[in-house]
Amino acid sequence: MTLLFSAEWLRLRRNRSNVVVLLVLLLVLAAGACWSGLAARQYREQAASTLAESQNEEARLLTRAGERSADPVKAAGTTFELARNGAPAAVLPALGGLVLSVNRFRVLNPEIRTGIDPRYLDGRKADAVINPLLEALGMLDFATLVAILLPLATLGLTFGLVQEDREQGNWRLSCAQHRRPWAILAAALLLRWAAIVGVAACASALAFAFDPGADPGALAGWLLLVTAFSAVWIVLAGLFSMLPVSSGAAAVGLLGTWLLTSFALPSLLAHMANQREPMPSRLAAIASMRAIQQQTEVNSDALLRAWYRDHPVAAPASVTVHRFPIAMVPRYLEQDRLYRPLQARFDQARSAQFEALAGWSWSSPGLALIMGADMLAGIDAPRYQRYLQAVDDFEDRWRACLVPVMMGYRQLDAQQLARLPEFVMPAGQSDTIWSFTLRRLWQMAGLVALGAAILCTLRKRFAQP
Amino acid sequence: MSAKSGTTGTIVRKEMLGVLRDGRLLVLGLVMLAVLCAVFADSLQQYRALQQEKLAVGAAVRSQWDSQGAKNPHRGAHFGLYAFRPDSPLAAVDPGLTPHVGQALYLEPHRRNLSRFSASADDSPAARLGKIAPAFVLYALLPLLIIALCYDAVSREREQGTLRMSFSLGVAGPQLLGAKLLALLLLFAAMLLPAAAVGAWLMARSELASADMWLLAGANCVAYIVYCCLFAAAAITVSALMQHSRLALFILVGSWALSVLVMPRVGAAAAQRLLPLPDATQFWRAIEHDIKQGLPGDGDAASRAKAVDRDILQRYKVSKIEDLPVGANALRRLPRDAYSDRVHDLHFNALGARYGQQQRLVLLASLLNPVVVMRSLSMKLAGTDLGHQHHFELAAEQYRRYVNRTIDQWDADNTHGVTSFDDQYADNSVWKMIEPFSYQPPGAAVAIGSAWAEILVMLGWLGISLAAMSLAARRLQP
Numbered sequence: 031m032t033l034l035f036s037a038e039w040l041r042l043r044r045n046r047s048n049v050v051v052l053l054v055l056l057l058v059l060a061a062g063a064c065w066s067g068l069a070a071r072q073y074r075e076q077a078a079s080t081l082a083e084s085q086n087e088e089a090r091l092l093t094r095a096g097e098r099s100a101d102p103v104k105a106a107g108t109t110f111e112l113a114r115n116g117a118p119a120a121v122l123p124a125l126g127g128l129v130l131s132v133n134r135f136r137v138l139n140p141e142i143r144t145g146i147d148p149r150y151l152d153g154r155k156a157d158a159v160i161n162p163l164l165e166a167l168g169m170l171d172f173a174t175l176v177a178i179l180l181p182l183a184t185l186g187l188t189f190g191l192v193q194e195d196r197e198q199g200n201w202r203l204s205c206a207q208h209r210r211p212w213a214i215l216a217a218a219l220l221l222r223w224a225a226i227v228g229v230a231a232c233a234s235a236l237a238f239a240f241d242p243g244a245d246p247g248a249l250a251g252w253l254l255l256v257t258a259f260s261a262v263w264i265v266l267a268g269l270f271s272m273l274p275v276s277s278g279a280a281a282v283g284l285l286g287t288w289l290l291t292s293f294a295l296p297s298l299l300a301h302m303a304n305q306r307e308p309m310p311s312r313l314a315a316i317a318s319m320r321a322i323q324q325q326t327e328v329n330s331d332a333l334l335r336a337w338y339r340d341h342p343v344a345a346p347a348s349v350t351v352h353r354f355p356i357a358m359v360p361r362y363l364e365q366d367r368l369y370r371p372l373q374a375r376f377d378q379a380r381s382a383q384f385e386a387l388a389g390w391s392w393s394s395p396g397l398a399l400i401m402g403a404d405m406l407a408g409i410d411a412p413r414y415q416r417y418l419q420a421v422d423d424f425e426d427r428w429r430a431c432l433v434p435v436m437m438g439y440r441q442l443d444a445q446q447l448a449r450l451p452e453f454v455m456p457a458g459q460s461d462t463i464w465s466f467t468l469r470r471l472w473q474m475a476g477l478v479a480l481g482a483a484i485l486c487t488l489r490k491r492f493a494q495p
Numbered sequence: 496m497s498a499k500s501g502t503t504g505t506i507v508r509k510e511m512l513g514v515l516r517d518g519r520l521l522v523l524g525l526v527m528l529a530v531l532c533a534v535f536a537d538s539l540q541q542y543r544a545l546q547q548e549k550l551a552v553g554a555a556v557r558s559q560w561d562s563q564g565a566k567n568p569h570r571g572a573h574f575g576l577y578a579f580r581p582d583s584p585l586a587a588v589d590p591g592l593t594p595h596v597g598q599a600l601y602l603e604p605h606r607r608n609l610s611r612f613s614a615s616a617d618d619s620p621a622a623r624l625g626k627i628a629p630a631f632v633l634y635a636l637l638p639l640l641i642i643a644l645c646y647d648a649v650s651r652e653r654e655q656g657t658l659r660m661s662f663s664l665g666v667a668g669p670q671l672l673g674a675k676l677l678a679l680l681l682l683f684a685a686m687l688l689p690a691a692a693v694g695a696w697l698m699a700r701s702e703l704a705s706a707d708m709w710l711l712a713g714a715n716c717v718a719y720i721v722y723c724c725l726f727a728a729a730a731i732t733v734s735a736l737m738q739h740s741r742l743a744l745f746i747l748v749g750s751w752a753l754s755v756l757v758m759p760r761v762g763a764a765a766a767q768r769l770l771p772l773p774d775a776t777q778f779w780r781a782i783e784h785d786i787k788q789g790l791p792g793d794g795d796a797a798s799r800a801k802a803v804d805r806d807i808l809q810r811y812k813v814s815k816i817e818d819l820p821v822g823a824n825a826l827r828r829l830p831r832d833a834y835s836d837r838v839h840d841l842h843f844n845a846l847g848a849r850y851g852q853q854q855r856l857v858l859l860a861s862l863l864n865p866v867v868v869m870r871s872l873s874m875k876l877a878g879t880d881l882g883h884q885h886h887f888e889l890a891a892e893q894y895r896r897y898v899n900r901t902i903d904q905w906d907a908d909n910t911h912g913v914t915s916f917d918d919q920y921a922d923n924s925v926w927k928m929i930e931p932f933s934y935q936p937p938g939a940a941v942a943i944g945s946a947w948a949e950i951l952v953m954l955g956w957l958g959i960s961l962a963a964m965s966l967a968a969r970r971l972q973p
Contacts, residue, residue, distance in 0.1 A: 047745055054749065058757055065764045080776055119776075134623075137616055141776070153601065153611045154779045159772050161850050162595035163763075163881050165615060167857065167867070168756075170764035174623050175757070182752050190741060278740055282519075282643050285748065289636070294530075296621035303619055312612035313552040316577055316599055320559050323574065328564065354916055376617060383619045400620050411619075 031213075038217040042187075042225065051186035052225055055179060059172075059233035063129075066172035067240020070128040073135055074243050077121050080141050084119040091116040092447055102348050102439035109436040110355045113146040117428050120144060120421045120453040122414070125463075126245030127252060127406025129237040133169035134409040136160055140417070144425040144453075146432070147362050150319065150369045172237050173403030176230060176256060177396035181263045181288045183229075187222045188267035188284075190277030191215060192492065197277060202495035212489035215271060223264040230256045248406045251467045255402045258474035262395045265481030272491055295394040299387055307382035310375045322368045326361045333360040337437065346439040359437060363429070370422060377415040384411035388466070392473035402470045405463050412462075420455050427451040502666060503674045510678035520644055524686040527632070527640050531690045535588065535629045539697050542587035549579040549598075561926050567914075568906040568921035569824065572899055575603035578891035578932050583878040584701040584708055585715070588694065589630035591879025594618075600888065602895040605832055606782075607839040610888065629694075630877075633719055634869050635755045638726045641683070642747040645730035647740035648675050649971070654740060659973035668971030672731055672964055679727050684720075691716060707939040714943060715876045718950075721957050722869050728960040735967040754866045762860035762867060766853035778842065785838045793834075803830050822910035825903040832899060850881055858948065865956045872949035875942055882945050886937055894932045901929060 042048050095112045099105045122140035139158050143149065168174070192215055195201035205211045231253055238244040266287060270280045326333065334352055337360040338345045384401070391398035404410040428451055435442050442450075514520050556577045563571050578600040586593055597610025615622065625631060649672070652658040661671060698704060698712070730747055737743040773781070789795050794802070804816060807826055816823045858871060874880040905925055914920070943950075 047742060051745075051749075058753075061761070065768070068768070069764075076774060080774070083776070139775075143776075151601075153597075153608050154775070157597075157609065157611060157775060159609070159775045159778050159846070161766075161772060161853050161881075162592040162613070162884070163850070163854055163857065164767055165595045165763075166592050167759040167763040167870075168623070168625070169767075170760040171623065175760070177624065178756050179752070182748070186745060186749070189745065194741065278647060278744060281744060285639075285643075289639070293625050293627060296624045297627040300619045300621035303621075309617050311548060312598055312614070312617070313548050313579070316612070317552050317555040317559070320556060320574070324559060324563065327566075327570070327574070357917070380617055380619075387619055387621060394621075396624055397621055400623055404620055 031217075034208075034213060034217045035221065038214070038221050041218070042221055047189075048187055051183055052229060055183040055226070056229045056233065058179060059175065059229065060236060062170050062172050062175040063233040063237035064240065065170050066129045066132055067237045069132045070124075070237075070241040070243070073128065073132055074124065074241070077124070077141065080119050081121050084117075084143070088116045088118050088450075092450075095442055095447060096444065098441065102346055105441045106356050106436055106439040109432060109441055110146065110359075112442070113429070113432040113436055114355075115145060116450075117144045117425075118453060120417075120424055122417045123408065123455055124243060125406060125408030126243065126248030127403065128243060128408070129241045130173040130248075130252060130403035131171050131400075131407040131409055133171050134404060134407065136169075137165065138409065138414055140409075142418075142421050144421060144428060146359065146429060146436075148365045148369055149425075150366075150373055151323070171403075172234070173252075173400050176234075177259070177399045178292065180226060180230060180256070180260055181292065181396070183226055184222070184260070184263040184267050185281060185284050185288065187226070188219065188264070188271065189281050191218055191267070192271040193273075193275065193277035193280050196495070205493055205495045210489075212485075212492040215268060215492055219264050219268050222267075223260055226260050226264075227257050230260065251406055251464070252403065254471055255399055255467060255474075258471050258478065259395050259399045261478045262474050262481070265478050265485070268485050269481055272485065272488060291394045292396045296397045299390050299394065299397065300383075302390070303383040303386040306386055307379050309379045309383070312376075315372055315376075318372055319369060322365055322372075326364045326368070329364075330357065330361045333364050336360065337363075341434060341437065344434040344438040346437075349439050356437060356439070359433060363433070366425075374418075377411075377418050381411045381415040388469070391470065392477065395474055395477065398470045398473060402467050405466045410466075417455060420453070424451060424453040503670055503677075506666065506671060506674035507678045507681070510675050511682060514644065514678065514682055520682060520686070523640050523643055524682075527636065528686060528690055530636070531629060531632050531687075532693055534627055534632055535690070535694055536697065538590070538629055539584075539587040542582065542584065542590075543701075546582065549581065552599075553577070553579045557931055560929070562923060563926050565919040565922050567916050567919055568902050568925060569604065569828070570916060571921055571926060572604045572902045575601055576895075576898065576929075576932070577601055578887075578894065578934070580884070580887045581934060581936070583711070583936065584698045584704055585711055585877035586879050587629070587698070588712075588715070589873045589877040589879055590626075590628050591630070591874035591877055592881065592884060593879050594626070596884050600891045602891060602898065604828075604899045605835055607836070607843060607892055607895065610884075630870070630873055634722070634866055634873065637719075637723060638755070638866070639748075639751055641679075641723060641726045642730050642744070642751055644682075645679060645727055646734055646744040646747050648679070648731050649735040650737050650740040650743050653738070653973060656973075658971075662973050668735075668968035669965060672735060672968040672971070675731055676724075676727055676964065679731075680724060683723055683727070710939040711876045711878075711942055714939075715873060718869065718872050718876070718953065721953055722865065725865060725953075725957045725960040728957075728964045732960065732964045732967045735964070735971055754864045758860070758864045759857075759867050759870070762857040762864075765860060766856045770849060770852050770856060772846070772849055772853075778846065782838055782842050785841070786835050790838065790841070796831075799834065800827065800831070803827055817912045820911050822907040823913045824916075825906035825910070828903050829900065829907070832896075832903070836896060847885055850885075854881060858952075865953065868949050868952045868956070872946050872953065875946040875949065878936055878942060880945075883936060883942075887934060890934050891932065898929050 091112045095108055095116075097108075099108060120142045122135075124135060124140075128135070136158055137160065190197075192201060195204065201211075204214055208214055234249065234252055234256065238249045267284060270284045270287075273280055273283070275283070334357055387397065388401055391401055401410070405413075431446065431450055432442070435446070560574065560576055563574055566574075579598070580600075582593060594614040596613055598612045598614065600610045601608045618626075625635070647654075649658065652661070695712070698708070730743075733746050734740070734743045737746065772778075787796050789799060793799065804827070807819065807823070808814065808816070811819055811821070813819055819826070854871075857867065860867075871880070875882065902921075902925065905921070905928070910920065
């Protein structure tokens with residue numbers, strides 16, 4: 031067996047096209063790794079700087095809020111200013127595998143600014159500035175690059191392993207010299223698998239090395255996924271080697287399978303997920319939000335009266351006529367109460383679609399790999415939904431501290447200022463990530479086992495010269 | 496001369512017969528045709544649904560605006576309007592940037608916004624592997640089909656020894672390769688013609704179909720013919736240069752993967768890194784800062800407001816704002832908003848310029864890559880590129896200014912002195928006085944004119960690939 035492996039290793043090494051394929055793969059993946067690693071580093075620095083800036087702004091407003099004013103209108107204005115602009119930015123913390131899907135963090139805003147007025151209407155608080163052209167061209171996410179290129183490299187390395195030898199008459203010699211010709215193919219496939227995984231592992235380690243927030247657990251999870259993903263394609267290449275067709279036809283067939291599983295099936299699955307969990311219309315939501323805006327504006331006075339009726343303790347003694355901004359606050363609160371379920375439908379649909387896709391992802395190993403990468407990076411749809419819920423929760427706590435004081439035309443005292451809430455993203459998701467990763471691994475391992483079983487059952491076909 | 500053309504005709508016929516008998520064209524061509532028709536029908540259906548929804552929501556938003564009831568006019572203006580961009584039916588062929596730009600633009604007083612609610616933000620992870628649109632089939636999968644059919648066009652003849660036989664019959668390399676190219680192009684044309692006919696028939700049923708649209712569709716067809724031609728020539732060249740079909744397929748599939756899947760991403764990543772955009776917080780904060788602190792030499796907001804008050808008092812010859820015969824708030828707002836518009840223009844123009852620089856860098860990086868050039872050309876012809884989006888956003892911005900100026904002017908004309916924002920003195924007649932937003936996209940001449948760089952690069956690539964094929968043909972050895 032050792033002799034077989036060393037012979038196959040020699041065959042792999044001495045074939046110039048194999049070396050070129052591996053070198054190109056290494057070069058492209060290393061370039062992608064450097065870019066993703068640097069982008070991840072930049073993202074972490076930028077997130078930290080945004081947080082620091084918003085904390086500075088909060089500190090400035092806290093200092094101002096600490097300056098007492100005898101005029102109740104001024105006092106209310108100061109508290110309103112703190113409530114509106116003083117909340118620290120709610121930043122979604124990236125996980126250890128950020129390098130794998132760093133661009134998703136640019137598309138889904140991970141830095142939301144909360145306050146007293148509804149953030150859903152204001153793109154400045156919720157949207158990222160992004161060049162749509164670059165987004166359309168596709169970003170150099172490391173996980174996507176691996177999902178696209180590894181199967182192509184497998185195709186390049188396994189081209190004509192049996193068929194071309196048959197065409198050239200070499201397979202006849204192999205069959206004559208070896209008792210189990212299938213073992214020759216098995217050794218060739220295993221060596222190629224090791225070579226591909228080795229290249230992917232080196233590039234992955236490089237990417238993770240650039241990111242100061244990367245963690246070894248995420249790298250280990252990613253490498254397991256890549257190993258399984260690569261195994262699926264190696265087994266597929268083995269199955270195509272078995273077909274009684276020319277080497278060119280087998281290569282075109284494997285290429286077709288790659289197109290089908292990497293592009294057509296994910297598109298089809300996304301379509302099916304959207305049929306099952308339809309994404310609501312953003313345009314229709316605009317009309318609904320405007321209806322809410324109009325309704326609350328018309329009922330503005332009634333909402334103000336209702337607020338003071340429900341909070342008699344907070345009502346000011348000295349002010350009877352309420353004007354902007356205090357008069358607007360109950361309206362803002364009511365708007366948000368009505369907007370939130372509308373907005374939540376989008377996040378729920380995105381999350382449900384992710385779950386549906388995860389269930390079907392066994393049919394597209396590339397999709398399974400990308401979804402696993404999203405989980406390791408911490409930008410998967412369910413986590414983003416939890417983040418938005420945490421933002422809502424933080425916003426509620428922030429308002430609960432400030433609104434009664436503001437509506438009472440008062441300022442926060444030193445104790446209240448010291449106890450202002452901070453945004454905290456609920457922790458403890460590592461078991462979810464691992465169970466998700468393991469499920470994807472089982473899916474891919476199942477495919478590998480099925481392919482290997484077919485190969486084993488039909489192994490005698492390789493004995494035909 | 497006639498003997499030569501007769502031989503060429505014979506080779507073309509032989510080549511076409513060979514490809515048809517091979518079965519690859521029939522299987523792959525039929526699959527491609529079916530995929531193209533299915534994807535186009537689906538895309539067109541999505542396009543129609545989106546346009547209908549835009550019309551319906553646009554009408555609803557306008558009706559909400561018209562029936563706001565009694566309000567302070569400035570508060571009414573703050574209720575705002577939304578602008579929705581109508582897409583050309585060609586967007587069904589190439590959605591281009593449509594899924595990545597916001598679907599609606601909020602128009603409100605004091606500030607200019609970016610389009611919001613891009614469809615791509617709601618996409619599932621599957622979209623990152625590529626969204627299947629008709630343009631994707633044409634720019635990405637069609638070259639792969641060409642490769643699958645052409646990779647062994649010459650190398651197989653060499654392997655089977657028929658190339659030597661052709662040479663012994665006096666067929667020259669250029670004649671042979673030229674005939675092969677012609678035969679393959681005729682077959683591609685025969686394969687794609689039904690798809691083009693189905694597409695034209697479906698698009699003709701669109702309400703937005705116009706002479707401009709047909710002109711642009713025609714230009715797009717010509718561009719794709721050039722694209723196919725250059726890929727076919729390149730594939731035949733590689734096949735002629737390589738000793739083995741295997742190596743030719745290797746090189747062609749590798750080049751395809753790099754040019755379709757890797758290089759566009761590398762170009763985008765390079766543009767993002769070398770020409771970074773400001774982060775959203777920085778961008779909006781800079782605008783806010785310039786409005787508050789003023790542009791160099793303009794003074795801060797408070798001093799500008801004082802100057803405005805002085806000017807108003809002087810113009811109306813009164814000593815107190817309260818004594819003005821016109822509405823003071825609106826009169827103050829007009830110059831303040833004009834200043835804000837100036838600041839917004841500066842920052843939005845800088846952002847637009849940076850988008851443009853990034854686009855040029857991507858295009859420059861793609862000088863080596865006809866796929867990116869074709870994508871860019873196709874987007875420009877379909878009206879789904881950055882230029883068309885910018886044109887729409889500028890039109891919407893002009894309309895936003897018109898709405899706010901009109902309402903402020905009405906406010907100034909119909910009140911006097913200082914009024915409270917809680918006073919409700921405007922009614923539906925004021926809202927209805929605002930003309931609806933009507934957007935006219937740029938015509939075909941503008942779209943084609945903006946794509947001259949891409950057209951030149953494509954023609955350059957065609958020239959290079961034909962020259963390479965000619966060189967390979969002259970050096971062809973059996």
